Structures are given as structure tokens and as C-alpha cells.
Amino acid sequence: MLQCVGTPLPPCCRPVPPDDIWNSLKFAPWFIFAAGSTIWEAAVVGIPSVAVILEANHVLAAGWAASNGVPVVDLRVGESPEEHASTLSNAVTRARPLPELQPGAGVVVRELSALIGWSP
Numbered sequence: 001m002l003q004c005v006g007t008p009l010p011p012c013c014r015p016v017p018p019d020d021i022w023n024s025l026k027f028a029p030w031f032i033f034a035a036g037s038t039i040w041e042a043a044v045v046g047i048p049s050v051a052v053i054l055e056a057n058h059v060l061a062a063g064w065a066a067s068n069g070v071p072v073v074d075l076r077v078g079e080s081p082e083e084h085a086s087t088l089s090n091a092v093t094r095a096r097p098l099p100e101l102q103p104g105a106g107v108v109v110r111e112l113s114a115l116i117g118w119s120p
Contacts, residue, residue, distance in 0.1 A: 002014065003015075003025060003028060005018055005021050022041065025045070026045050026046075026047060028047060029048065030049065031047045031050070031095070032050045032088060032091075032092070033050075033051060033052065034053075034055075034058055035051040035053055035059075035061040035062035035072070036057065036061065039051060039061045039062075039064075039098065040101060042098055043098035043099060043101040044100075044102070044103060046097045046098075047097060048097055049065070049070050049095055049096070049097065050072075050073065050088065050092055050094075051070055051072045051073070052073045052075050052088075053072065053073070053074040053075060053076060054075055062074075068098055068099050069096050070096055070098055071092075071094045071096075073088055
């Protein structure tokens with residue numbers, strides 16, 4: 001059974017709590033996601049990944065993923081649902097983690113603090 005975020009979910013999916021997806025998904029064998037901001041979270045978690053392009057704003061992050069060996073599937077192309085399923089099925093066999101990233105909140109706080117002259 002697939003673990004999925006969002007609604008409505010098809011019968012083959014088990015819902016993942018939307019307020020704590022990584023507690024469940026970090027142990028999944030692979031992760032398919034739209035190449036938006038979730039890409040950075042997936043990189044921090046280190047889960048084998050497949051990025052999909054659903055909109056034009058996903059192209060840049062998907063390019064970064066592809067340049068690091070992560071399969072990318074462009075779902076904007078005119079394939080049938082069956083062809084998309086086959087392409088995704090093939091892509092998960094090649095899923096790999098994104099480059100390891102460290103959360104950047106601390107750096108942001110330090111930089112902003114320096115700009116305003118505040119010491120935490």
C-alpha cells in the first residue's frame with residue numbers, strides 16, 4: 001500500500017498525517033514528489049527520491065535533482081495515465097537520495113540578527 005499526503009486519496013493509498021509527514025515517510029523505500037519546496041525537505045531527510053514536474057515552476061529544482069542523479073519525470077507531457085504509471089514505475093527503480101542538506105534556519109537567524117544588531 002502506498003503512503004500518500006493530500007486528499008482525496010485513491011483506495012490504494014494510506015494517508016500520512018499532513019502535519020508530520022516526515023515521521024512516516026522517512027522510512028519509505030522511495031518518495032515521489034512534485035519538484036517544488038518539498039525537494040529541500042526530501043534532501044534533508046535523505047530518502048531515495050523521484051521528482052516530478054507538474055508546473056513550470058518545478059523545472060529549476062527538478063534540474064538540480066537530475067544533475068544529482070535523481071530521476072525526474074515530466075508529467076506535463078501528453079502521455080496517457082498508463083504511460084505515466086509505467087514511467088514512474090521505472091523511475092522508482094532508479095530512485096536515489098538527493099545531496100545531503102543541512103537545515104538553514106540557524107544561519108538565517110544569525111544573518112538577520114547581524115543585520116538588525118540583535119544578539120539572541
